[in-house]
Amino acid sequence: MAAVESYREIIASSAKPGYFAQAQLELAYFGLGDALRGQRHFGEAALAYEKAAGTRNVGPELKIRSLLAAGECHDMEGERELAVRDYQAAIDAGPNTSRADTARKRLRNPFRES
Numbered sequence: 001m002a003a004v005e006s007y008r009e010i011i012a013s014s015a016k017p018g019y020f021a022q023a024q025l026e027l028a029y030f031g032l033g034d035a036l037r038g039q040r041h042f043g044e045a046a047l048a049y050e051k052a053a054g055t056r057n058v059g060p061e062l063k064i065r066s067l068l069a070a071g072e073c074h075d076m077e078g079e080r081e082l083a084v085r086d087y088q089a090a091i092d093a094g095p096n097t098s099r100a101d102t103a104r105k106r107l108r109n110p111f112r113e114s
Helices: 002-014 025-038 042-054 060-076 080-093 098-108
Strands: none
Touching: 002 025, 025 042, 025 060, 042 060, 042 080, 060 080, 060 098, 080 098
């Protein structure tokens, strides 16, 4: 859980005025999501991915990737309505991408880790 704590520390430090010249919080939130997902804390991971997707300067690729990952985590928690919302948002953010194709598959069949 050291990685999780490190990401949380970075995110907390970014709230301090002038601490980072140009914080890229979307990357910190995405990393936090990955670290939490790896520890099987799917609910917290989904929230971190959603924060990454909702960050002001997030690029389209990371936004789509984050929403897809959030949906998968919600599916793992049995939160199908939240998963569907994230999958649809991923499709809306980049309808002509391979990740949007994956999101469409997840709409039809809930994600299950293999």
